[in-house]
Amino acid sequence: MNVQGFVDHSQMKPSVVLTGTAKEGSNAPPVGLVDIGTSEGAYLFRVALPGVRKDQSGKLKCEIQRDGRVHIEGVIARTGILKDSSTVFQMKVQELCPSGPFTISFNLPGPVDPRLSSPTFRPDGILEVIVFKQRTPATDGRFPPP
Incomplete structure (x- = not known):
């Protein structure tokens, strides 16, 4: 066995070795994972x-509606073409997200001012x-609530 714990037979060595956080994740980075944070405003x-x-x-x-609905549209870039190169590579291993259009929709916790x-x-x-939350009119007696 070698230092990484693999048997020293060429047919048994993996073609890709993952370490650190890459080893703990899945093979392809997922598109559309969403984190949402909130503050007072x-x-x-x-x-x-x-x-x-x-x-x-x-x-x-990225369209944001007043009710807090978010809709994102875009395109995953075509793989196999290097920037500033006219050479096209045929991918033999496809671990990254496939190219093409995508949409992602989700709701924020409340109404907003887009x-x-x-x-x-x-x-x-x-x-x-x-994105700022939708402001409600002051209700301190000067203005009647809507």
Whole structure:
């Protein structure tokens, strides 16, 4: 056996060795995992979009409705083509998300003001959006409640 615990027979060595957090995860990074955070005045949501390239993030659509419904549309970039290269590679192993269009929909915990949102597409493939909660009119006696 070698240092990594594999038998030293070439036919028995794995073609891919995972260590650290990669070993604990699944084979393909999942598209559409969502984390939602809340504060007194806003919601923060993060959506995992591995395979969506930053230079194509302009084609990513994120619609937020007043009732807190979020709808995201985009395209996973075609694999097998290297940037600045005319060579196309035929993939023999496909562990990453397949290329093509996708949609993701989910609900935030409450109503929001979609005009007050700040989306950021991070270099690590995470769409991060802060959107402010819908404000209710003051009920301190000066204005009647709606």
